[in-house]
Amino acid sequence: MIFQNxxxxxxxxxxxxxxxxxxxxxxxxxxxxxxxxxSYLIIDDKTALMDTVDFHQGEIFIDKIQxxxxxxxxxxxxxxxxxxxxxxxxxxxRKYFPEVILVGNLRTLKMIEGFYGETSCLREIHDxxxxxxxxxxxxxxxxxxxxxxxxxxxxxxxxxxxxxxxAFGCFGAxxxxxxxxxxxVEKYWDEMIRYYANIIGKYGSPVQKAIQKLSGVPxxxxxxxxxxxxxxxxxxxxxxYDQLSKYEGRNGVVIVxxxxxxxxxxxxxxxxxxxxxxxxxxITIHNASxxxxxxxxxxxxxxxxxxxxxxxxxxxxFPEIEALLxxxxxxxxxxxIFGCFGSYTWAGAAVDHLSLFAEKMKWIMIDKGVEEKQAxxxxxxxxxxxxxLKMGEMLKQSFQQEK
Ligand code: FEO
Numbered sequence: 001m002i003f004q005n006x007x008x009x010x011x012x013x014x015x016x017x018x019x020x021x022x023x024x025x026x027x028x029x030x031x032x033x034x035x036x037x038x039s040y041l042i043i044d045d046k047t048a049l050m051d052t053v054d055f056h057q058g059e060i061f062i063d064k065i066q067x068x069x070x071x072x073x074x075x076x077x078x079x080x081x082x083x084x085x086x087x088x089x090x091x092x093x094r095k096y097f098p099e100v101i102l103v104g105n106l107r108t109l110k111m112i113e114g115f116y117g118e119t120s121c122l123r124e125i126h127d128x129x130x131x132x133x134x135x136x137x138x139x140x141x142x143x144x145x146x147x148x149x150x151x152x153x154x155x156x157x158x159x160x161x162x163x164x165x166x167a168f169g170c171f172g173a174x175x176x177x178x179x180x181x182x183x184x185v186e187k188y189w190d191e192m193i194r195y196y197a198n199i200i201g202k203y204g205s206p207v208q209k210a211i212q213k214l215s216g217v218p219x220x221x222x223x224x225x226x227x228x229x230x231x232x233x234x235x236x237x238x239x240x241y242d243q244l245s246k247y248e249g250r251n252g253v254v255i256v257x258x259x260x261x262x263x264x265x266x267x268x269x270x271x272x273x274x275x276x277x278x279x280x281x282x283i284t285i286h287n288a289s290x291x292x293x294x295x296x297x298x299x300x301x302x303x304x305x306x307x308x309x310x311x312x313x314x315x316x317x318f319p320e321i322e323a324l325l326x327x328x329x330x331x332x333x334x335x336x337i338f339g340c341f342g343s344y345t346w347a348g349a350a351v352d353h354l355s356l357f358a359e360k361m362k363w364i365m366i367d368k369g370v371e372e373k374q375a376x377x378x379x380x381x382x383x384x385x386x387x388x389l390k391m392g393e394m395l396k397q398s399f400q401q402e403k
Contacts, residue, residue, distance in 0.1 A: 001067075002067045003015075003063055003064045003067040003068075004067070005041070005064055005067060005068050006179075008040065008161075008178060008179060008221065008223060008229050009156075009159040009161050009221055010158075010159055011042055011043050011044055011135070011136065011159070012040055012041070012042050012043075012156070012159060012161060012223075013040065013041045013042075013043070013068050014038065014039075014040060014178045014229070015039050015040065015041045015049070015061065015064040015065050015068065016036055016037055016038035016039045016040070016053060016061075016174075016225075017036065017037055017039075017053050017057040017060055017061055017064075018034055018035075018036050018173035018174055019031070019034055019035050019036070019037065019054060019056070019057065019173065020034035020173055021056075022034075022035070022054075022056075025085075025171070025199075026199075028294075029171075029194075029198050029199075029292075029294045030292050030294060031171060033171060033172040033173060033187070033191060034171075034172065034173030035085075035171050035172065035173060035226060036172075036173050036174045036226055037053035037054050037057065037085055037086060037225065037226070038051070038053075038169075038223065038224060038225045038226060038227075038229075039051050039052055039053055039061065039086075039225075040163065040223050041065055041068050041069075042133060042136055042156070043068065043069075043072075044133035044134040044135050044136045045133060045134025045135070046075040046076060046132075046133040046134055047069060047072055047073070047074050047075050047076070047133070048074075048075060048076040048077070048078055048103075048131075048133055048136075048138065049065065049074060049076070049077045049078065049093070049100075050078050050080065050154065050163045050223070051078070051079060051080055051081065051086040051087070051163075051165070051225055052077070052086060052087060052088060052089035052090055052092075052093055053085075053088065053089055054084070054085050054086075054088045055084070055088035055089050055092065056088075057089075058088070058089040058092040059092075061089055061092075062089075062092060062093075062096050065096075066096075073097060073099060073100075074093070074097040074100045075099075075100065075101065075133075076100065076101050076102075076103050076123075076131070076133075077090070077093055077097075077101070077102050077103065078103045078104075078138065078154050079102060079104040079108050079112070080151065080152050080153060080154055080163060080164075080165040080225070081147070081148060081150070081151050081152075081165040081166060081225065082104075082108055082111040082112070082115065082148060083147065083148060083166075084115070085225075086165075086225050087111075087112075087115065087116070090102070090112065090115075090116050090118065091116050091118075094118065100121065101121050101122070101123050102118060102121060102122050102123070103122075103123045103125055103131065104122075104123075104124070104125065104150065104152070105124065105125060105126070105127075105140070105142055105152055106124055107144075107149050107150035108150040108152070109122050109124055111150055125140045126140075126142075127140065127141065127142040128140065128141065130157070135158055136156055136157075136158045136159065137156070137157040137158055138154050138155070138157070139154070139155045139157055140152055140153070140154055140155075141153045141155065141210075141213060141217070143167070143206065143209070143213065144206060145203045145206035146165070146166065146200065146203060146206050146207055146210045147165075147166045147200050147203060151165050151166070151167075152165070153165055153167070153210075153214070155217055155219060159221070160218055160219050160220040160221065161219065161220070161221045161222075161223055162214070162217065162219035162221065162222050162223065163223045164222050164223065164224050164225075165224070165225055166199065166200060166224070166225055166226065167200075167207070167210060167224065167241065168222050168224045168230060168237045168238065168241055169192075169195060169224035169225055169226030169227050170188045170189075170191045170192035170194075170195045170224075170226055170227035170228075171191040171192075171194060171195045171226065171227070172187060172188050172191040172227055174227070174228065177228075178228065178229055179228065179229045179231055180228045180229065180230050180231055180232055180233045181231050181232050183228065185228060185233060188227055188228060189240070190298065191227070192227070192237070192240055193240065193244065193298045193301055193302055194294055194295065194297070194298035195226065195227075196240075196244045196245075196301065197244070197294070197297040197298045197300070197301040197331070198294045198297055198298075200245075201244075201297065201301060201331040201333070202330060202331045202332065203245075204244075204245040204246065204247060204332070205245075207241060207245035208242075208245050208246065211238065211241065211242055219234070220234070221234075222234055244301055247301075247333055247334040247335045247336075248304075248335065249301070249302060249303045249304030249305070249335065249336065250282070250302060250303060250304065251280075251282065251303075251304065251395055251399050252280065252281070252282025252283065252284070252302065252303040252304070252305060252395075253275055253280055253282070253283050253284070253303055253304075253305030253306070253307060253391060254283075254284045254285075254286065254296070254299040254300055254302070254303050254305070254306055254307070255268050255271060255272055255275075255283070255284070255285045255286070255307045255308075255309070256285075256286045256288055256296055256300075256306075256307070256309070256321070256324065257285070257286075257287060257288065257308070257309035257310070257321075257341075258287070258288045258289055258309070258310050258311065258318035258320050258321050259287070259289075259309075259311060260311055260313075260318075263311070263343045263372065263374065263375050263376060264309050264310065264311045264341070264342055264343045265287070266376050267309055267341045267342075267343065267370065267372065267376055267380070267384050268285055268307075268309050268341070269285075270376070270381055270385055270388070271307055271309075271339070271341065271370075271384045271385070271387050271388040271391075272285055272388060273385060273388060274384065274385040274386065274387060274388020274389045274391075274392070275305075275388040275389075275391060275392050276388075277385070277388070277389060277392075278388060278389045278390075278391070278392020278393060278396075279392055279396070280305070280388075280391070280392045280395060282303065284299050284303070286299065288318070288320040288321055288324055289320050293323070293324055293327055296324060297327060297328075297331070300333060300336075301333065304335065304336060304337055304395060304398065304399075305336070305337050305339075305391050305394075305395050306336045306337070306338050306339075306363075307338070307339040307340065307341070307387070307391065308321060308324075308325075308338075308339075308340050308341075308354055309321075309341040309342050309350075310340075310342045310350040310353075310354065311342055311343050311344065311350060312342060312343070312344035312345075312347065312348050312349045312350040313350075315349050316349060316350075316353065317350050317353050317354070318350070321350075321354075325357050328361070329357075329361070332361075333361070334361070334362070335363075336361070336363045336364070337363065337364045337391065337394050337398065338358040338361075338363040338364065338365050338366065339365075339366040339367075339369065339387050339390070339391050340354035340355060340358070340369035340370075341369050341370040341371065341384065341387065342354070342369065342370075342371050343372045343373070343374065343375075343376070344371065344372075344373060344374075345373070345374055348371045348373070350371070351368070351369035351370070351371040354369060355368065355369055366387060366390050366391055366394060367387075367390065370383040370384050370387055
């Protein structure tokens with residue numbers, strides 16, 4: 001079939017695909033709105049493809065490329081990132097275009113051999129090296145650990161297009177349009193934060209280095225590997241990645257709790273009431289037993305205030321809360337104002353565990369946590385309201401200091 005590919009800049013065409021079939025990205029993160037694997041083809045004296053797509057969509061991908069090449073050969077495949085959601089069709093590309101030269105840095109080339117057994121027609125490039133396609137000049141910027149060690153970005157100096165790999169990407173398939181100027185992008189912002197929190201969240205420092213490295217690069221379009229092409233939202237997109245990678249939460253609170261029979265849950269509701277009375281307008285409550293952790297992590301990255309509640313379960317934290325703490329620690333989430341609460345039947349332990357965790361994370365702790373024996377009663381009910389009020393005050397102070 002002949003595809004009519006979307007042109008995203010002069011000589012540059014979108015040949016990516018949507019995936020609305022995969023239930024979980026990396027078999028761990030739910031995809032309620034799907035995901036796109038973006039790839040771009042540059043048609044110049046030489047032709048160059050930017051990354052490939054998940055191999056499940058390989059045949060459609062090949063048709064899109066051939067539609068654009070119209071019988072010409074593919075000269076280069078530029079590989080910005082080797083995770084198989086982007087590299088998965090390399091062998092297919094080689095099958096259809098046997099002479100194509102695979103372009104990457106040293107780490108990339110080793111991974112190409114490791115994943116796909118390819119050892120010939122490879123071209124190693126170095127940081128800031130330039131490859132000319134004729135009119136288009138491609139410059140490569142190595143940005144290790146955004147998201148894997150080999151990650152790099154490619155800058156088309158002629159059209160001022162940055163092919164950024166995972167960076168500045170988001171979950172959410174492309175619903176028809178490709179470029180942000182041609183769609184309502186509101187639905188993508190939360191999915192960008194969820195993407196960042198779950199995929200790149202551990203690598204705040206490398207993301208910061210990458211943003212600094214890009215500060216002198218005059219890009220006017222960002223072509224990521226996931227989500228829309230950014231043109232009119234470049235500043236907003238870069239700001240989101242900048243703030244998330246600096247662990248700068250916004251003015252709001254996420255309450256995460258687990259509850260076996262509703263007692264800890266009632267404490268969560270009461271704390272939220274205290275927060276609202278303190279004037280906090282952005283409050284999100286998640287039940288860790290029913291909400292997937294990827295959404296909870298999204299909101300933990302989003303907000304500066306974090307309150308976690310757990311029943312004491314076999315003298316430990318409730319398992320879902322324990323698992324969440326492990327995910328938070330893995331990502332080394334910093335700069336949070338923290339409160340905790342919990343309930344127990346015969347001997348309390350959850351609040352102690354949560355307090356120790358906050359100490360380990362070097363978060364600012366709101367007094368000691370609130371812990372109730374069995375059902376919530378007057379004294380601890382008031383303590384829950386107070387916890388919410390105190391969090392509200394501390395957030396207010398914190399954001400006033402920043403002004
Ligand atoms: Fe979209 Fe790290 O791969």
